Amino acid sequence: MTPEKTARLGTKTIRYAVILVLLTAIAGSATYAVMSDTSIQGLTVRFYNVSRYCSNSTPAVLTFNFSQVVVYSTASLETSLTHVHFTMSADGVLFGTVNAQDSKFGPGQSVSYSLRWLVLASTLQLSQPQTQGS
Structure with a gap:
């Protein structure tokens, strides 16, 4: 060469x-x-131990407790959650938003949150069940 x-x-x-x-x-x-x-x-959110009750105080306060909210991913990478917000609404009525801590978890792991919403019952316009006349 x-x-x-x-x-x-x-x-x-x-x-x-x-x-x-x-x-x-x-x-x-x-x-x-x-x-x-x-x-x-591929995030999945599961709710466990959910309860609600209404106080006898004036004004009445509806309390919604979510003792354990578990967020997990089936992906094979570490997952980071930032600016975490949970919003609850039903039938177009917004109950509120709860901010949660940022977190990070690896493959096959999860993160758990405990959430509580307090809502003044007087602010809700709940429809009453219709009764049929006899």
Whole structure:
């Protein structure tokens, strides 16, 4: 081989190596992005030990307790939750929003929250059941 061919071969090898490294980096980044998106899109929220009661005080206060709210993901990446808000509404009536702590959990793990909403009964416009005349 002539020195020119050897130099060209070395330059081509370096180019191919750089291209291979770049393609590997791009593929790795894309894979991580898809897995990260899946971990957030695949979140599941479960509610346990839910109760409600109305106080006898004036004004009456409705209290909704969610003793354990569990958030988990089936993805295989660590999941971070930031700016966590839980909003409760029923039949178009907004009961309120509760802010919760930011948290982080790994694959196969979960995070648990305890939530409570206090609502003045007088602020709700609840419909009364219809009774049929006899």
